[in-house]
Amino acid sequence: MKLNAIRDFLAVAERGSLRAAARQVGGSQPAMSRSIQELERELGVALFQRTAGGVRLTAMGEVFLLRASTVRDELRRAQEEIDQLRGETHGHLRVALSSVPHIALLPNALRSFRAKYPNVVIDIIDAVYPTIELDLKESRIDCYIGPVPDDLGVDLVKEKLLDNTRIIVGRKGHPLAQATSLRDLVNAEWISTSITHVAEDELGPLFESHGLQPPKLVMRAHSALTFLVSLVYSDLLMMLPVQWIKSPLLRDHVQIIQVQEDLPAPPISLVRRNGLQLTPAAEYFADMMRRAVLHMDAIND
Numbered sequence: 001m002k003l004n005a006i007r008d009f010l011a012v013a014e015r016g017s018l019r020a021a022a023r024q025v026g027g028s029q030p031a032m033s034r035s036i037q038e039l040e041r042e043l044g045v046a047l048f049q050r051t052a053g054g055v056r057l058t059a060m061g062e063v064f065l066l067r068a069s070t071v072r073d074e075l076r077r078a079q080e081e082i083d084q085l086r087g088e089t090h091g092h093l094r095v096a097l098s099s100v101p102h103i104a105l106l107p108n109a110l111r112s113f114r115a116k117y118p119n120v121v122i123d124i125i126d127a128v129y130p131t132i133e134l135d136l137k138e139s140r141i142d143c144y145i146g147p148v149p150d151d152l153g154v155d156l157v158k159e160k161l162l163d164n165t166r167i168i169v170g171r172k173g174h175p176l177a178q179a180t181s182l183r184d185l186v187n188a189e190w191i192s193t194s195i196t197h198v199a200e201d202e203l204g205p206l207f208e209s210h211g212l213q214p215p216k217l218v219m220r221a222h223s224a225l226t227f228l229v230s231l232v233y234s235d236l237l238m239m240l241p242v243q244w245i246k247s248p249l250l251r252d253h254v255q256i257i258q259v260q261e262d263l264p265a266p267p268i269s270l271v272r273r274n275g276l277q278l279t280p281a282a283e284y285f286a287d288m289m290r291r292a293v294l295h296m297d298a299i300n301d
Contacts, residue, residue: 001042003075006068008035009047013065017054070138077139077279084280090119093281096127096135098146098195099224100164100268101289104243105145108295109288120281126223128195129271139273142282145289147195147266157274162293164265167245168257170237182261186212191219191230191238195266203239210261224249241265 011021012032022032040047047061057065080091097106106124113122125132125141129148135141137155148158168185170176179185186207192199204214219236221227227244230236232253242265244250270286272278278286 001039005035005039005042006071008032009039009064010068010072012036012048012055013057013061013068016056020054066138069140073139077142080281081277081279084117089117089281091117091279091281092121092123093117093279093285094123094125094141095282095285096125096132096141096144096146098128098268099126099193099227100147100241100243101145102126102224103247103249104296105161105289105292108292109285112288112291113285116284117281122285128193128222130194130197131222136271136273139276142278143270143272143286145270146268148269148271149196152271155274156271158269158271160267160269161290162268162296164268165242166239166263166265167242168237168239168259168263169231169245169250169254170235170257171232172253172255174235174237174255174257176235176237177255177257179257179259181259182207182210182212185237185257185259186215188215188237189218189235190215191221191227191236192217193227193238193240194220194222206239206261206263228253239263 007025008021008027011024012018015021015024018032018036019029022029025032036048043060043064045060046058047064048055049058076092084091113120127144128146129144132141132144136144145161147164152158176185176188190203192202194202196202199217199220200214203217207214219230221230221238227238227240228249231238231250237257245254245256270289277283
């Protein structure tokens with residue numbers, strides 16, 4: 001299978017048209033059509049369904065798209081890795097960060113990384129593990145930093161960066177602001193931070209461990225902006241990592257509801273593909289985030 005055939009297939013899949021794909025790769029439409037036909041003959045299946053408006057992937061094409069995208073990403077990563085090992089400072093870095101590394105680690109890591117790799121384009125995704133698990137396994141993301149499940153399977157490896165704790169927050173003047181126990185909050189409505197595959201697994205076990213019914217989850221939030229807007233403009237509550245109250249995003253708009261129970265949080269870990277070394281740029285970014293943990297510990301001490 002020729003690499004140019006994979007390139008042409010991806011171009012057609014992304015553009016939805018043989019003509020547009022040919023323009024993208026700098027070739028002709030007949031040559032693009034022949035390339036796709038040869039690839040389909042080699043695979044023994046139809047990858048595209050021709051329509052009046054262009055082409056669309058068949059079921060087999062959708063399957064091949066995932067593998068072809070991985071091949072392209074790995075080849076790009078290999079070229080960038082070799083270039084960086086030769087002393088070049090260009091390339092791409094794609095990482096996913098949950099809220100804690102965004103707030104507590106990235107500010108101290110970003111400047112050092114930019115100084116070392118000024119020409120690397122950084123793509124940072126605001127996400128938690130369940131939403132990017134497949135991207136990690138398919139190498140579409142270099143690494144993820146945030147809370148993760150205990151068992152990641154054999155495809156991924158994790159490195160714990162820091163232990164953590166949580167707080168309960170609500171808007172300023174929340175009706176339950178004077179609550180002192182989780183028991184006082186059993187009738188409250190909650191936002192889930194989506195760190196678990198099943199939303200109920202995030203807070204339910206904590207309440208159940210104190211003999212209480214699981215809390216009522218009415219919203220599942222996937223971004224810091226959703227956290228902020230939903231908390232400030234409603235009576236919903238959230239259980240967030242303690243770093244949030246130190247952030248100017250929330251600090252002036254919400255208040256902590258001080259309860260007597262301990263509120264443990266999942267550790268913050270760095271996750272990457274098992275058996276696949278990070279590029280020098282990605283490894284340097286990871287190291288700067290590790291150093292940011294030490295800086296955070298020094299401030300807390």
